[in-house]
Amino acid sequence: MVPLGGPILAVDDELRYTWAIQSILEVAGYDVVVANDGASALATFATEDPVLVLLDVRMPDMTGLEVCRRIREFSTVPVIFLTALAEEADKVKGLDAGADDYITKPFGAQELLARVRAALRRTTISEIPSDNGVVRVGCLEVNLVSQRVTVAGAEVGLTATEFKVLAILAERPDHIRTTEDLLSYVWGSDALDHGHLLRQVIYRLRHKLETDPSAPQLILNRPGVGYYLAGADSRPAAEDDLNR
Numbered sequence: 001m002v003p004l005g006g007p008i009l010a011v012d013d014e015l016r017y018t019w020a021i022q023s024i025l026e027v028a029g030y031d032v033v034v035a036n037d038g039a040s041a042l043a044t045f046a047t048e049d050p051v052l053v054l055l056d057v058r059m060p061d062m063t064g065l066e067v068c069r070r071i072r073e074f075s076t077v078p079v080i081f082l083t084a085l086a087e088e089a090d091k092v093k094g095l096d097a098g099a100d101d102y103i104t105k106p107f108g109a110q111e112l113l114a115r116v117r118a119a120l121r122r123t124t125i126s127e128i129p130s131d132n133g134v135v136r137v138g139c140l141e142v143n144l145v146s147q148r149v150t151v152a153g154a155e156v157g158l159t160a161t162e163f164k165v166l167a168i169l170a171e172r173p174d175h176i177r178t179t180e181d182l183l184s185y186v187w188g189s190d191a192l193d194h195g196h197l198l199r200q201v202i203y204r205l206r207h208k209l210e211t212d213p214s215a216p217q218l219i220l221n222r223p224g225v226g227y228y229l230a231g232a233d234s235r236p237a238a239e240d241d242l243n244r
Contacts, residue, residue: 007031008116009050011041011067012082013059017105021054024109025116038062042070050077052119054103057083057094065097072098076147076160078119082107095200098159101187118188135170137229140209140218142170149209156208161186165201166209169219169229178226202227 008030010021018034025032033048035041038059045053053071057064068079081094081102091102103115133145139152144167149156158166164186168177182198202221206213221227 006049006051007033008052008054009033009035009041009044009048010054011035011038011059011064012054012056013037014056017056017082021112024112028113030116038064038067041067045071045075052116053077053079054116055079055081055099057081065093068094068097068099072157072159076158076163078160080115080119092196092200095161095197096204098161100159100161100164115188135173135229137170137173137218137231142166144170151209158205158208162201162205162208165198166205166219166229169227173229174231176222176226176228180226182226 008025010018010025010032011034012018012021013036015036018036022032022034033044033050035044038061041053041055044050053068055064055067059067064081064083068081071077071079078100079098081091081099082105083091083094083102084105094102100119101115103112133143135142135144141150143149147163147167149158149163149166165182168182168185179195179198183194186201187194187197202219203213206216206219209218210216218230219227220230
């Protein structure tokens with residue numbers, strides 16, 4: 001098995017999907033546990049401590065959205081939604097619930113493996129910019145080791161995706177990260193045409209971290225280029241490209 005420190009949890013009320021996922025991932029060397037409804041998914045999560053969750057959106061009794069929200073109450077483990085819903089609004093609902101990515105059914109083995117590998121890669125921050133991994137910008141403090149974020153001393157709960165975006169910006173404050181770099185780092189190289197995902201995450205981060213999200217002081221953008229975490233001497237960008 002691929003050494004991950006825990007299994008991958010696959011959750012779907014359709015047995016053909018959990019069987020297919022388990023077969024594909026186990027052939028690739030991953031350890032997999034399965035659940036077929038929301039309640040058993042949460043119970044399995046508590047006992048197995050998975051490193052990644054593949055979660056169906058539409059399940060009876062408890063939807064994948066609700067399962068994801070409950071997981072996010074105590075864990076930042078990557079969650080990938082499995083969905084037959086192709087509308088962007090439905091995908092945004094999933095991301096707002098705390099998911100990191102989504103795969104549209106039906107999916108092929110190679111797409112599944114690629115997204116799993118990308119999600120697992122993103123769980124590790126590659127660079128630690130200071131002795132203790134703590135970045136302080138004004139009242140914002142980002143601990144890249146413990147993945148703890150505080151504003152004026154109060155802890156702020158971020159989803160795994162939100163933290164990944166903030167962490168790559170925090171690695172080098174005042175250094176612009178291009179939109180392409182952020183998309184590739186957080187969602188994988190096949191997501192370069194999904195700028196709306198990044199805009200949604202930036203929007204949520206600003207509402208969680210900024211005093212006035214409409215006039216951001218921390219997470220700024222260079223229109224047409226990318227985003228950066230402003231240092232003490234930085235000023236807000238003149239124009240926000242969230243509507244671009």
